Amino acid sequence: MSALNATMTARDARLALCHDCRKLVPIPPETGAGFCPRCGSSLHFRKPESLNRTWALVLTALVLSFPANILPIMKVSFLGNSSSSTIMDGIIYFFQEGSYGIGLVILTASILVPCFKIICMLLILLSIHFRWQSWLHHKAILFRIIEFIGRWSMLDIFVISLLQVLVNFTNITTISADSAAPYFAGVVLSTMFAAITFDPRLLWDAGISTRPQQSR
Amino acid sequence: MVANIANPDPEPELDLNQLMACPGCDLLLKKVAPAPGERIYCPRCDEVLHTSKKNTVDNSLALSLTGLLLFPFAIFLPIMTLDTMGLKNTGTIFDGVISTWNSGYFFVALILALTSIIFPLIKLLLLAYISLNLKFSRVPRHLPALLRAYIHLDEWGMLEVFMIGILVTIIKMHHMANIHYDIGFFCFIALMAAALGSSITLDKEEFWVEIEKGKKF
Secondary structure, X not given: OOEOOOOOEOOOOOEEEOOOOOOEEEOOOOOOOEEOOOOOOEEOOOOOOHHHHHHHHHHHHHHHHHHHHHOOOEEXXXXXXXXXXXXXXXXXXXXXXXXXXXXXXXXXXXXXXXXXXXXXXXXXHHHHHOOOOOOXXXXXXXXXXXXXXXXXXXXXXXXXXXXXXXOEEOOOEEEEEOOHHHHHHHHHHHHHHHHHHOOOHHHHHHHHOOOOOOOO | OOOOOOOOOOOOOOOHHHEEEOOOOOEEEEOOOOOOOOXXXXXOOOOEEEEOOOOHHHHHHHHHHHHHHHHHHHHHOOOEEEEEOOEEEEXXXXXXXXXXXXOOOHHHHHHHHHHHHHHHHHHHHHHHHHHHHHHOOOOOOOHHHHHHHHHHHHHHOOXXXXXXXXXXXXXXHOOXXXXXXXXXXXXXXXXXXXXXXHHHOOOHHHHHHHHHHHOOO
């Protein structure tokens, strides 16, 4: 793989990379818009309104993560007594039972991954705003990790839906979803959408823009 | 494997057929086709530029058809039976959506239905249809739009996450009740493997090139 020039980007050459099919298409820099001749998708040098949309979604996720963790996510009733548990209660239960492996899986998918995604997206967004140019390569890797792990947080929702079906012995014991479930699903969705609306090329734009550019 | 190319062209002519750009950092690069089955990375940010797959059309067609065949059995047949104190309870994937809906969490039920049933089904249908057309070198007018739809839906089908969910449920319940695995359990594992395989064997770049070649409009 060889670059034409250490910092020359497709935008510098007035070429837009199609978001969907990755074809390079020349578009006029004045409008910065067009349509891909191969797949019909609309073209832009960068994803439109990327920073605004990503900020909105990350902040949404941050707000929703409070009710998602404070409210109970699962309700277990046994012989008429019902008890509700939050995500953290469920994890603590597993650790007390000695099921460390499963506790660790739930801890990772339901708490560590959503926290990691929100904190890292904030870090990446702030570093673009304040043009922190160090660790560029690491931030790019961080974003790819965020993109990859996004969907795995749905795990807890799937587990609860299965338990709800299987542990359904009327009058003896039942399990059902509780009030935190929609908020938790909301956190997962908004972080996934944040990864979709974010354009990682902005990191590199912010990083190299203070250096003299040879062509525009 | 990183494909290496010696001597970067000192005076690049901007011939679009000779160029590619990194989707991760927008660096302009000389176009290189990876050897079959290999992968190339961006030299600046290490983003994967292209993962070449052998026989992508045939494999994606075969695996997506397999997935479609298994789909109704995996979703509607009971996956397991819980047996405790003489009481038995059986559940299917579909029941999970229904019972979440019935408990009043409509938003959660909708997300469940989309990510575990509807999107995986649409993905398999799209991929089977697209690869069937490419197999016979037919490119109908709507094919690019369908492949774009597939690309956008890609990460929203979560069968493999659901698979881990089933495993976690089993581990959660196994000391409280006897668990019997039913036919749907094995169908779901096979469906998950076929669906995962069909997206792994898909070489999107190759599909786009085929579409561009066969385009007559």
